[in-house]
Amino acid sequence: MDNLLTDRQFWVNYWESKTGLSVNIPANYLFHKELTTIVQTQKVRTAIELGGFPGYYAVFLKKYLKLDVTLLDYFVHQPVTNELLKANNLKESDIHSIETDLFNHKETQQYDLVLSCGLIEHFNDTTDIIQRHIDFVKPGGTLFITLPNFKAINGWFQKSFDRANYDKHNISCMDPALLADICKKAGLEVIQSKYFGHFSIWLENEKQRSTGIKLLKKSLWLAGKVFTKILPFNSRQLSPYIILEARKQK
Template identity: 80%
Template sequence: MDNLLTDRQFWVNYWESKTGLSVNIPANYLFHEQLASIIKQQGVETAIELGGFPGYYAVFLKRYFKLDVTLLDYFVHQPVTNALLEANQLKAADVHIVETDLFNYTPKQQFDLVLSCGLIEHFNDTADIINRHISFVKPGGTLFITLPNFRALNGWFQKSFDKENYDKHNINCMDPQLLREICEKAGLSVVQSRYFGRFSLWFENESQKPAAVRILKKTMWLAGKVFTKIIPFDSRQLSPYIILEARKP
């Protein structure tokens, strides 16, 4: 089976459909607490974001933690990344860019922190893509991976109303225990592998969806937010994300 659930043209089309990409990234950006803890406790100085165009996390780490950061993706439109950097009071030289196919690339260096957010679920062979991440991690360094949890209510919503997008994701990899086992087999020590977040629903290109679907999404989103505010917990059924944090010996 082909390992890729997407191709380059998919990502070209995906990013060309987006507007407002050059945003001012806040200090409380998603996963900021987890990343801040890793950086402080592990003395992180270098980091690479894999598959992260236009580079939100690379920019976040540079702006707020002054790390030496690299962005690697096989589709990078430099003017978009430059505009994002400018919107965050940074210069083009502040983030190293590597535009390459991860599957035909040998790391030129290793990093204290290797992260990807929303990458591994686009491949059929989960162990293979995680091991490619691990090859970038320095001894003593940290691997930090996040991905959506489409086994939750959000996944049902995607499958019901955006099947084309849902089918671009490997649902089987959305399993914290599987991710833990892959890392442990590779010799890493797993700090955490778990469901993360109270509740959320989202669509790609929501404004293009039928009005009835957008109203249903908003209604379910509000109900879920109220419920998980009253009874806050992370769970397979409701949490929108999975996070994996592991250390390399």
């Protein structure tokens, strides 16, 4: 079975459908606490974001944590990334960009921090894609992976109202125990592998959806937010994300 659930044209179409990509990345960007703790406690100096175009996390790491950052993706439209850098008062030279197929790229450099946010779930072979991340990690370095949790209510919403997008995701990999086991078998120390976030749902290109779907989404979002404000906890049923943090042995 083909390992890829998407191809380059899918991502070209995906990003070309987006507007307002050049945003100011805030200091409290999603996963900011986790990333800041890793950088400060592990004395991180270099980082690479895999599959991260247009580079929101690369920008966050450069802007707020002052790292030497590289962005690798097999679709990088440099003018978009440059506009993003400009919106965050950064120079074009502040982030190194590599446009390449991760499966054909032979990287000789390794990094203190290797991260991807919303990448591994687009591949059928989870062990293989995680190992490709690990190959970039320096001895003693940190692997940080996040992905959506489509086994939660958000997944039901995606499956019901955006089946085409849902089918581009490997649902079976959305399992913290599975991800931890893969890393342990690869010789890494697992720091955490868990469901993350109290509640959220979303739709791609929401503005193009019918009024009924948008109203349903808003109603579910509000109900979920109220419920998890009263009872805030991470769970498979409600949490919108999964995070994995692991460390390579020195």
